[in-house]
Amino acid sequence: MSLITPDFGLLxxxxxxxxxxxxxxxxxxxPMITGMVDERSKRIEDSIAKAREAEQKLSELAExxxxxxxxxxxxxxxxxxxxxxxxxxxIAQAKADAEAEAAKxxxxxxxxxxxxxxxxxxxxxxxxxMISVEVAEKLVRKELSDxxxxxxxxxxxxxxxxxxxxS
Amino acid sequence: MKRLLLILLGMLLPLFAGAQEEVVPEDAExxxxxxxxxxxxxxFGHIGDAYExxxxxxxGKPVSIPLPVIVHSKATGWHxxxxxxxxxxxxxxxxxxxxxxxxxxxxxVEEVGGGEVVRxxxxxxxxxxxGLMINSLIxxxxxxxxxxxxxxxxxxxxxxxxxxxxxxxxVCMVEDDIIKDCIGPDYKRYSPYLLTAFFFIFINNLMGIVxxxxxxxxxxxxxxxxxxxxxxxxxxxxxxGNKHYWKEILWPDVPIFLxxxxxxxVIEIIGMFTKPFSLMVRLFxxxxxxxxxxLGVVAxxxxxxxxxxxxxxxxxxxxxxxxxxxxxxxxxxxxxxAYVFTMLSSVFIGLSRQKPETE
Numbered sequence: 001m002s003l004i005t006p007d008f009g010l011l012x013x014x015x016x017x018x019x020x021x022x023x024x025x026x027x028x029x030x031p032m033i034t035g036m037v038d039e040r041s042k043r044i045e046d047s048i049a050k051a052r053e054a055e056q057k058l059s060e061l062a063e064x065x066x067x068x069x070x071x072x073x074x075x076x077x078x079x080x081x082x083x084x085x086x087x088x089x090x091i092a093q094a095k096a097d098a099e100a101e102a103a104k105x106x107x108x109x110x111x112x113x114x115x116x117x118x119x120x121x122x123x124x125x126x127x128x129x130m131i132s133v134e135v136a137e138k139l140v141r142k143e144l145s146d147x148x149x150x151x152x153x154x155x156x157x158x159x160x161x162x163x164x165x166x167s
Numbered sequence: 168m169k170r171l172l173l174i175l176l177g178m179l180l181p182l183f184a185g186a187q188e189e190v191v192p193e194d195a196e197x198x199x200x201x202x203x204x205x206x207x208x209x210x211f212g213h214i215g216d217a218y219e220x221x222x223x224x225x226x227g228k229p230v231s232i233p234l235p236v237i238v239h240s241k242a243t244g245w246h247x248x249x250x251x252x253x254x255x256x257x258x259x260x261x262x263x264x265x266x267x268x269x270x271x272x273x274x275x276v277e278e279v280g281g282g283e284v285v286r287x288x289x290x291x292x293x294x295x296x297x298g299l300m301i302n303s304l305i306x307x308x309x310x311x312x313x314x315x316x317x318x319x320x321x322x323x324x325x326x327x328x329x330x331x332x333x334x335x336x337x338v339c340m341v342e343d344d345i346i347k348d349c350i351g352p353d354y355k356r357y358s359p360y361l362l363t364a365f366f367f368i369f370i371n372n373l374m375g376i377v378x379x380x381x382x383x384x385x386x387x388x389x390x391x392x393x394x395x396x397x398x399x400x401x402x403x404x405x406x407x408g409n410k411h412y413w414k415e416i417l418w419p420d421v422p423i424f425l426x427x428x429x430x431x432x433v434i435e436i437i438g439m440f441t442k443p444f445s446l447m448v449r450l451f452x453x454x455x456x457x458x459x460x461x462l463g464v465v466a467x468x469x470x471x472x473x474x475x476x477x478x479x480x481x482x483x484x485x486x487x488x489x490x491x492x493x494x495x496x497x498x499x500x501x502x503x504x505a506y507v508f509t510m511l512s513s514v515f516i517g518l519s520r521q522k523p524e525t526e
Contacts, residue, residue: 026359
């Protein structure tokens with residue numbers, strides 16, 4: 001049976017052709033394809049790893065951001081409190097200052113008023129005394145027109161003066 | 168529904184045409200020479216090898232592609248001529264085709280003196296060799312064509328589409344599903360051979376199903392082809408087998424009485440040869456049987472030609488339907504056998520690379 005006896009010629013050609021095909025495909029064909037596919041799958045793996053890393057970084061960043069916001073809020077609260085405090089302080093200070101100033105102004109005004117009044121009293125007193133002197137003059141002049149009256153007045157004055165001196 | 172029918176019809180037509188083309192010549196030939204279809208000649212004409220590529224027969228004259236005959240005679244040295252010179256049993260440069268009933272039937276023999284014939288060293292480009300060459304060329308073009316894409320593109324940035332995508336898918340399927348799983352970590356060394364074997368067998372199987380010229384040669388259904396493939400696997404297994412593999416063959420861990428009577432090494436050594444032998448026979452027999460089945464089914468059309476029109480028409484329809492089924496089945500077998508050959512080769516190689524079990 002020629003079916004199950006391998007023919008030499010065909011064997012020869014098969015070895016030759018299969019050898020050539022194997023050489024060509026094993027050198028230029030399959031390693032190229034499988035190598036590239038491997039490279040691609042490696043790259044995909046790398047990309048996935050990188051993406052995961054980036055995601056993690058992102059979540060870290062978000063956390064950091066949240067932390068920062070929290071910190072900022074705390075800072076803001078603290079600042080607000082401080083500001084409120086200092087404002088109250090300033091207001092209190094200002095109030096105190098204003099009171100002191102007002103007191104001082106009032107004092108000054110009072111002193112001035114006192115002075116003015118004294119001056120006015122002094123003026124009045126002088127004028128009154130001048131007017132009194134004038135009145136006295138006039139009175140004296142009239143009294144001295146008669147002799148008896150002059151002596152009487154003189155006595156009266158001396159009396160008075162001596163009384164003033166003795167008391 | 169209408170569309171489905173149309174598609175079915177479209178699928179049927181080329182097959183039908185192919186089947187017709189395949190067998191009509193025989194019918195015509197038989198009609199001229201003998202009334203009945205010579206089943207054996209019909210079968211062997213298709214599955215066997217030949218010095219010419221028979222395409223069709225027109226009006227009793229065979230139309231075929233003559234192929235070069237290359238023979239080496241011990242007496243007269245190398246001869247190379249067209250097989251056209253040997254048509255009809257003619258003798259050329261002392262060579263002729265051995266006729267029916269002779270010792271080397273259907274082969275080229277050399278007439279030495281005294282009516283004696285000897286078989287010369289024959290490396291003619293026969294039908295199978297030409298088919299092998301064409302299929303190999305197709306295979307190389309397909310794979311190198313796909314590889315070219317990778318040379319021109321940065322495969323890390325983009326994935327191929329279309330033809331290259333299909334090739335990549337198949338290569339990856341074979342490598343990931345068969346080679347990596349069966350061989351283990353050092354699969355890279357064997358992967359080119361196994362991939363080559365897979366695609367070689369697959370392309371040759373597929374081309375064997377095509378009924379007209381560039382295909383139709385029964386390449387993987389020829390034992391010489393499968394013998395070489397099996398030998399390659401045999402060498403791949405045994406040349407790179409590790410220490411553990413050889414120890415398992417020559418001095419396996421068996422009970423003491425089996426060591427005294429070394430039965431296991433004998434069995435293992437026989438096993439070394441039966442494994443590739445089974446590979447060889449499996450592929451050969453499957454493809455051969457597939458071809459025979461399709462040819463047999465198609466032959467029904469011509470065998471029933473004498474039984475009247477109604478019978479012939481009815482059985483022809485049945486034969487065509489079964490023929491379509493067989494053709495589709497053969498498509499599956501073409502893939503399956505390539506897959507099985509590759510997988511078993513990988514398993515055998517994997518066994519030869521096994522690390523000893525640590526307990």
